[in-house]
Amino acid sequence: MRTYRKSGVILAVAAATLFSAGAAMAACDWKPERPVTYVVPWGAGGGTDANSRMLASMMEKHFGVPFNVVNRTGGNGVVGHSAIANAEPDGYTIGAATVEITTMHHAGLTELNHTNLTPIALVDIVPSSVLVSKDSEFNSLNDLLTYAKANPGKLTGSGTAQGGIWHLALAGMLQSEGMDPAAIRWVPSNGAAAAMQELVAGGVDVATPALSEGKALIESGELKALAYMHDTRMGALPDVPTTKELLDSKWTLAAFISVSGPKGMPEEIACSYEKVAMEAFGQQDWADFKASRGSEVVMMGGKDLAVMMQDTSDNLGATMKAIGLAK
Structure with a gap:
């Protein structure tokens, strides 16, 4: 893409x-x-x-x-x-x-x-990201995708409205990796801020907003960033790996x-x-x-x-x- x-x-x-x-x-x-x-x-x-x-x-x-x-x-x-x-x-x-x-x-x-x-x-x-809460059992994108593939529909994701760009980021990534785009069920939200609040509170399992939008919560330890849907790492968060590095499909989305x-x-x-x-x-x-x-x-x-x-x-x-x- x-x-x-x-x-x-x-x-x-x-x-x-x-x-x-x-x-x-x-x-x-x-x-x-x-x-x-x-x-x-x-x-x-x-x-x-x-x-x-x-x-x-x-x-x-x-x-x-x-x-x-x-x-x-x-x-x-x-x-x-x-x-x-x-x-x-x-x-x-x-x-x-x-x-x-x-x-x-x-x-x-x-x-x-x-x-x-x-x-x-x-x-x-x-560019989008893949975020989970600080208490999440998932510590890598591979962990998340492996679980979602084995347990389709059990996990929930959010970030924007149904069909919005952050929904496309998640569904497109799943599809590009040979998975059902609905393997992680989408929960619509009124934007990234609301979705990340739900993520922190445990209302959803994953969020896919812009990495820059989650920067403060990542740095404070409230959220973990598993991936950045880009081809180069973000200078401000250099430890977050890119999907180009991690995925066979090299999926990215901005x-x-x-x-x-x-x-x-x-x-x-x-x-x-x-x-x-x-x-x-x-x-x-x-x-x-x-x-x-x-x-x-x-x-x-x-x-x-x-x-x-x-x-x-x-x-x-x-x-x-x-x-x-x-x-």
Whole structure:
């Protein structure tokens, strides 16, 4: 399966401060004159929320008007993404379109997809992980998969909604290893933070959020990280092995977080937001924030982001079909 690597993103946009050809032709100096709503389709406390609040605060400082972050959860991401897509494209509603905008239509949840948005900039690339509680009997990914294969349906997993990216991470990994994608039963949650709370409390057996989202709980000893669904180890958690190292299938999977607006957003507005986002990503405050979460700075403008969204839709749609989650 094709995924987008952090290093690949950086190389792909080595000249990330240069905007798309269309944006370069615009003045890119539009500024909001009243408060802006920044929609987050997932719950407070997760990685999407944290990244979005940090970027919103930097945009607020730059533009000099409030950027009000609103968590619009529900419908497996449909509610929040719909709030972004259905807003007036006047620059006063933007939001955190996540990888689910490329999958929810494949799952039959909505007709909404990435073409209903104006991509502005990539905020983060977030490979999945495999986490268990500190008291779990499993101390390696092999232990977990061996048990799940011998006892299909006994273990439960969580991380996001049914058919969401962290569900695809687990089901896809099982399928790639020749197992039933439902060998570990999925328990839907309202995002990574809620799933990890359930994991700590013993409500589920495994969670597959971004490794960066679990970093604090791993470092505090509340959770154990069995694997990182990536091709290189995370610098902040170098002892966590990658699925490329551990699995015969070399399965990896990464999600993304973007800042996007409604379809039809005027170029002048979109490129102004892109310009400010790129400036924010180049600041030390942003680098320090990313480092604190164990993730790297990525830079990609709207034009490349649109291509990435289409590729992700094609690739994850094929994965969903292979594991029986496409409608």
